[in-house]
Amino acid sequence: MRIRCIANNGEHLPENYIDPARGYTKKVELPLTVGKEYVVYAIRAWQGVVWYYICDDNYSYYPIQTPAPLFEVVDSRVSKYWQFMLDPNGVLRFAFEQWFTDPYFYDKLTDQEEAEVEIFDRVKELMDAEDFSFPPLDVAVEKLRETVSV
């Protein structure tokens, strides 16, 4: 999934994204370039507020949550590395396997622990290079039928 930045400051955020506790005010300026495309490595959504985890212009070793309304989706196809999770409190997440198998993965990644930084480095490499080109539906079905026929 790829997104394009359409705004990089709090002026463009809907009211439900304004959250001073998280640092999101009308005055916040984020390290994003308007017009630039970013790969989405994970998504979190809760009560109508959606966050994309991207490597922004200050990226050093972890993807950071960034408000969805600052972007338009330019490629809506989702990563084959993603898994889905719905928390008991209604938080919806898409992320790669390690994010879910270790409940402290993102804590450890942002703490700069070597193993988690290495894992994200590898996942990023795979997701950045992910090939989304699929054959047309009829060709794909034909191929599938060829492989399952006896």
Next chain:
Amino acid sequence: MNQGAIPDDSPRNLPEQLLLQDAKAGNCRAIQGGPDDILGDVSRLVALYGGNSEDWYKMTSIQAFTINGASVQIHWFENAQILQQVELKFKRQYPKIAPKNL
């Protein structure tokens, strides 16, 4: 996760000091935390410093300076209700050196 309190890091040079001032002046945002993204370390934070789980955030400076070859950000934990800031850390990430072809 750690058990005890972690002392604040100190800036090593003037650019790190300026980065710290900028972050503490409000140029910061949450990496994680709050009611929809509870911190893994939150039990320790509540036990040590008090407050409610959903009020704790891991914050980062929005700016990231390149200092002595490293990309530097500042992280800390913050209780949004009482604006308590603890366990400040300088995160220095050095670029990877590509392996040489033999």
